[in-house]
Amino acid sequence: MKLRLLLPLIVCGTLLGRLAGQAEPDQPPSGLNGRIEGDTYVSPTGVFKMKIPVLPELGGEVTDTPNVATFYDDINLHISVGAFALARDQKWEFETRGIKDYLTYFFGNFIMPDFKTRFPGAEVETASFLPKFQEGALHLCVLLPGGSSFMRMAGLRSDEAPVVAKRGFICFVKNSHFFVISTELAERVLERSTYKNTPEQEEVILRHRLQDLIGKITFLNPPETPK
Structure with missing residues (x-):
């Protein structure tokens, strides 16, 4: 089932630029916000863990913010896993809109505007709802002119037109968090x-x-906030 996405012309100041694979924000002095246990990455908020999908011998690295973990190597992998806690107003939107409409609303309001700002001409090429995956998920393919994480490896000349990258996204809600994997x-x-x-x-x-990739993620109940 294809969806028509209504993408508001607003720019939201979020951490979602990390999903584009471009400039990284400053890391804390200790390095990662999350932690690595053996070959497993554990998110700083404790809502998911996963086997690290890149290998050090292939230039694999892990960076993160409190909400987005990025895994990349020198060959052909660039993966981001974002987990955003739903505030009270977002829980209301979710309950009111229903899963399909809410996923479209969240991506259109809080993710796509950031890409449009960073990469002029960015657009959603396809979007489809997966009703049986993760109790309802949105899969999108997004075109990003000049937005590839592999521009250096592609060996482009300075006079060549920017490559139009394509990123895939799957979004869903689990344990009161909006997950976006890219x-x-x-x-x-x-x-x-x-x-x-x-x-x-x-x-x-x-x-x-x-x-x-999502099948290899272990989703954890977030720790309770002390009262």
């Missing part, structure tokens, strides 16, 4: 002239990669 279709940039996949094939590839 990855870039790296081969679209790295293979360039030899790349032949159609938009329909790209959508399937990104959806399968994201669903496989």
Whole structure:
């Protein structure tokens, strides 16, 4: 089922720019906000943990903020996992709108405007609702002119037009948190002239990669806030 997204022309000051794979905000002196236990990353808010999907021997690194963890390497991986606690007003929106409309509303109001500001010409190419995945999830493919995390590796000349990157997103609500998981279709940039996949094939590839990634995340009940 395809959705038409209404994307408000407002810019929200959020941490979601991390999902674009560009400039990283300052890290605290201790490094990560979360922690690493063996080969597992644990989020600083305690709402999820996952096996780190990149390898140090391939240049794999982990960075994070209190809400977004980013995993990337020197080959072809750039993955972001965001978890945002729903404030009282957002819980009301969720309960009032229902899952499908709420996911569309949240992405359109709090995520896409940030991309539009960072990458002029950014647009949602496709959006589909997955009613049986994570009790209702929104899958999107977003085009980002000049927004690839692999520009340096692509070896573009300064006089060449910016590459239009494509990122896939899956969004859902779990344990009173809005989760957004994202990855870039790296081969679209790295293979360039030899790349032949159609938009329909790209959508399937990104959806399968994201669903496989989400299947490896352990979702935890957030710790109670002391009264």
